[in-house]
Amino acid sequence: MSHDVPPPPGPPAQPPNSGVPSGNSFDPASVARPDWAILGIGFIVFIFSFFNYYKWEYRGLGINLSSTWSAWHFDHGLFIAWLAMVATVVGAAVVAISLFSPAVQLPQPARALSFLAFAVGFVLYLIAIFAHSDFGPNGGHDFSFWISLVLSGAGAVIALMRAQQTNTALPGPLASLPRIGK
Template sequence: MSYDVPPPSGPPAQPPNSAGPSGNSFDPSSVDRRDWAILGIGFIVFIFSFFNYYKWDYSGFGIKLSKTWSAWHFDHGLFIAWLAMVLTVAGAAVLAVSLFSPAVQLPAPARQLSFLAFGAGFVLYVIAIFAHSDFGPGGGHDFSFWISLILSGVGAVVALMRAQQTNTALPGPLASLPRIGK
């Protein structure tokens, strides 16, 4: 004996990974390679924040001492480097939100916020070169700090390029910056 089961009422179920209710699905190939670069820079700066930002070495009188600090330490004036790292990562995060979740309303255009965050992060990294307390002759900035400084500068330039390519209005005197890239 067999029983006929009636089909369920309502709209048919969509298979996984298909277009959503709006008919849009995320296609990674639709994201510009410079946007991927911005996202990658933010991720790499975040990873490097856990490594040595500052170091201090002492060797004398038969004693060897060494101390390192990551971006997550706030003593000795290191807060500036931490804030620079946070702004750089936030610049990438804002762009990620706009790319992967376009329904989220941001307080300003995402590319404008991304450029401003990367630019402020870069400026703070430059200030951090001079602003930390004196570590003495055996101390200073370590490899993660310098890599993060360089990457935040590159991120600011790429974010500016993308803002200009997408005709995003920049605030105040930044609107008159010369166009870079294609």
């Protein structure tokens, strides 16, 4: 006597166009180019944080001395550049979470958080130009600092553009910023 037992039911099917990727169906082509730019900026700023943010050199009287510091050096007010880097990377990470893990609930819309993080990073980089110990005439900011400053500013502009393109409400007076991009 054989009993035909039906197989157990599978997971419920996703409704069409639910916006939730099913399984391994992520399509990189579905990500807008500005979003890839935001992700790339965060990655590049993180990588450059390990290179020279500050430098000091002395050459004279037969003596050659030099020293460099990355964003991961926290003495003498240099932590501000580290904090700027972290804010910039967080701005990119928020977009990554919204794209690759849409089920994760963020406290605010991802586009608004991304713009705010990039903007804070950019302002902190500007502050870091002036808020460190005096290196004297033989020292100052190095190439990674300047690249990160420019990239965080570009990230803020692109993140603002994406927030406006996706009709994301920005908080307070930021809501009245002029529209940029298409």
